Structures are given as structure tokens and as C-alpha cells.
Amino acid sequence: MSKSLDRLTLLETFVRIADAGSISAAARDLDLSQPSVSRQLAELESRFKSQLMRRTTHDLSLTTAGAELLADARQLLDEWEALEEKHLETEETLRGKLKVVVPVALGQLYLLDTVLQFQHQHPHIALSWQLEDQNIRFAEVGCDCWIKIGSVPDESLIVEPLGQVERMAVATPELFEIYGRPKTPADLEKLPCVALEPFEGGHIPLTHAKGKTVTVSPPIRMTTNNISAVRKATLAGLGLAILPRWLIEDELNKHQLVDLLPLWRAPKLTICVASLPGRHRPRRLQSFLDILKVTVPKIPGVEPLSHKVVHRRDFRA
The missing domain is CATH 3.40.190.290 (D-Maltodextrin-Binding Protein; domain 2)
Structure with a gap:
């Protein structure tokens, strides 16, 4: 798996955690184990040298850095998806999430x-x-x-x-x-x-x-x-x-x-x-x-x- 794809995967996981509201819910959505999703979040925080989410027993919330990254991550993932779609115009069937x-x-x-x-x-x-x-x-x-x-x-x-x-x-x-x-x-x-x-x-x-x-x-x-x-x-x-x-x-x-x-x-x-x-x-x-x-x-x-x-x-x- 290439480094660029690794980065996109980490961002996708981060966005899914934010949307789901918890690591366990994101793990179920992604069909991954909870430790695997936790490791991906930890790796992303290590790459950005910043805490992105505050985790407690019952709650999860974005830090200021996390909120800023979330908006940028959504835009980057949207642009990547648009790039894929642009070069796959031969397929007529509409797919994906809306x-x-x-x-x-x-x-x-x-x-x-x-x-x-x-x-x-x-x-x-x-x-x-x-x-x-x-x-x-x-x-x-x-x-x-x-x-x-x-x-x-x-x-x-x-x-x-x-x-x-x-x-x-x-x-x-x-x-x-x-x-x-x-x-x-x-x-x-x-x-x-x-x-x-x-x-x-x-x-x-x-x-x-x-x-x-x-x-x-x-x-x-x-x-x-x-x-x-x-x-x-x-x-x-x-x-x-x-x-x-x-x-x-x-x-x-x-x-x-x-x-x-x-x-x-x-x-x-x-x-x-x-x-x-x-x-x-x-x-x-x-x-x-x-x-x-x-x-x-x-x-x-x-x-x-x-x-x-x-x-x-x-x-x-």
C-alpha cells in the first residue's frame, strides 16, 4: 500500500470517527476492529503532532486542531473522489455515498x-x-x-x-x-x-x-x-x-x-x-x-x- 493511499485511509478513518461519534461505531462502519481504528487515529495524531480528539469513557469530541483538520480532510477526500470520477466517466452507473x-x-x-x-x-x-x-x-x-x-x-x-x-x-x-x-x-x-x-x-x-x-x-x-x-x-x-x-x-x-x-x-x-x-x-x-x-x-x-x-x-x- 503506498504512502499516499495510507494518508487517505487515515483521513477517511478520522472523518468516519467524527461522523459516527465514537471509535467503536466507526470500527463497525468500517468493518475493522476497534484497536485498529484507534491505532489509525493515533498514527494520524502522530503525523500532525497534535491531539485531534479528546477521548473519555462516554464521549469523544474534536479539539480545535481536529475541527480544522476535519474540514480540510472532507475537502481533500471530496477532491480525490471527484478526480476518480473524472477519469472513470465511461461508467454510467451512479455509485457512492450521498x-x-x-x-x-x-x-x-x-x-x-x-x-x-x-x-x-x-x-x-x-x-x-x-x-x-x-x-x-x-x-x-x-x-x-x-x-x-x-x-x-x-x-x-x-x-x-x-x-x-x-x-x-x-x-x-x-x-x-x-x-x-x-x-x-x-x-x-x-x-x-x-x-x-x-x-x-x-x-x-x-x-x-x-x-x-x-x-x-x-x-x-x-x-x-x-x-x-x-x-x-x-x-x-x-x-x-x-x-x-x-x-x-x-x-x-x-x-x-x-x-x-x-x-x-x-x-x-x-x-x-x-x-x-x-x-x-x-x-x-x-x-x-x-x-x-x-x-x-x-x-x-x-x-x-x-x-x-x-x-x-x-x-x-
Whole structure:
């Protein structure tokens, strides 16, 4: 085995340990013994003359040097894989691993069917489908792409918009019996509100179909960072909420929820997909992104964009 391959193997093992969260879990993933994986980590630390991971009986965490190496190792391994793929273009079958991070509700209700179809079409791809509503550290997570509703805080990534989400003020009909049905945006301030963090707080802008914008401040009865919890609390009658049509299409059709002000809408949010810049995209990733660009605009309440431009942020937050 050559020295260069030895180095790549050590980096691959290091990344696997970081992803798995423990040496024993990484050993199982790699089909190696735990002592063998420990020796590889020790050899890598010896080569870099630095402790990369802190190991205790119950926990494992990256040191500062380890976190820096992890990001560089992921990039190096991606580039090596891209180089292999570039010189093996004669093989048409898509292979390899693909890791995608996606919002929980969107990933469960709509995009999971897309993923399952993709898996059927490409059975040699090992796909990791991670549901996560919170912001991630892209390099540390080690994903290939991150589907996000709203702005992507990591300015170093390439961000491609996929569609815009229609959002509206909704509530149960039973709530009208207590507070009355609102006829104007100002009437919303008479109803309690279930708010989704970080998009809704004490002040909610609403725009009329003709362009006029007003801001309302209904009393907040409950806040949560999970959109499914907002939906459930709204269906339970806790208050009005600003929700996307894609999440409540069935409830609107069944009149379990009512669009309170059909001519007024909350600010649209963009569904986008983020990936790393400066790399040759593996064909499996590009194929998956191509499917997303077709599928996402077909989701109820998601408006296709007139143009889809790849946005490169050239500054850091």
C-alpha cells in the first residue's frame, strides 16, 4: 500500500470517527476492529503532532486542531473522489455515498417520495437522509447538500433557489366563536398567536395582493422552533399562525383550518439548496440536484422562480 493511499485511509478513518461519534461505531462502519481504528487515529495524531480528539469513557469530541483538520480532510477526500470520477466517466452507473440535510416536515411530507424514487433509479447510491430544522455547520456535518427554507447563514456556500413558499394566516373555525372572524389585518391582533421561531415574533408583516403592506402584532400565546408543533397547536385551537400552504393543504381543503385573510400574505420564504463551492460535483450529487429543481416547484403552495441562478457569496458573515 503506498504512502499516499495510507494518508487517505487515515483521513477517511478520522472523518468516519467524527461522523459516527465514537471509535467503536466507526470500527463497525468500517468493518475493522476497534484497536485498529484507534491505532489509525493515533498514527494520524502522530503525523500532525497534535491531539485531534479528546477521548473519555462516554464521549469523544474534536479539539480545535481536529475541527480544522476535519474540514480540510472532507475537502481533500471530496477532491480525490471527484478526480476518480473524472477519469472513470465511461461508467454510467451512479455509485457512492450521498448525504442530504433537509427540514423535518418538508423532508417527511414531500421530499421523501422524491428520495425513494431516486434510490430506486440508482440502487448503488448509499443515501443518508438527515432531518434537521436548525442551522448546521456544513463542513462539520459533512453533507453533500443542505436543503433549507429561508436564508442560508453560511456565506461561503453556493446557494441555488428552488422555489418560493406561500405563507398565510390561518386558524380553526372554532376560534372564531371565541374571538370573531377577522376581516382586516388589524383584527388579527384580537386573536392569540402561535409563532414559529425565528420567522414570526411580535411583529408580522402582511402584504395585500395589490401591494400594500401592514404589520400586525397579535399576542403571542406560544412559540416553538418546530413547524409541525405550530401546525398541531393551531389545529388544537391555541391561536392563529402563519403557516405555509404546503404544510396545511389538506387541512384547508377539509376546512379544519381557514385562510383568515385570502388577499393578504406573509413574506415568502425561499426553498434553496446549498453545496460547497470550488469542487467538481459528483454526478450523483448533480443528478439529485436536477431532480430537486423539477420536484420542489410542484409542491402545493411553492411558486417556481422565473430564473434559477447559482448565487455565490464571496464574503464571510
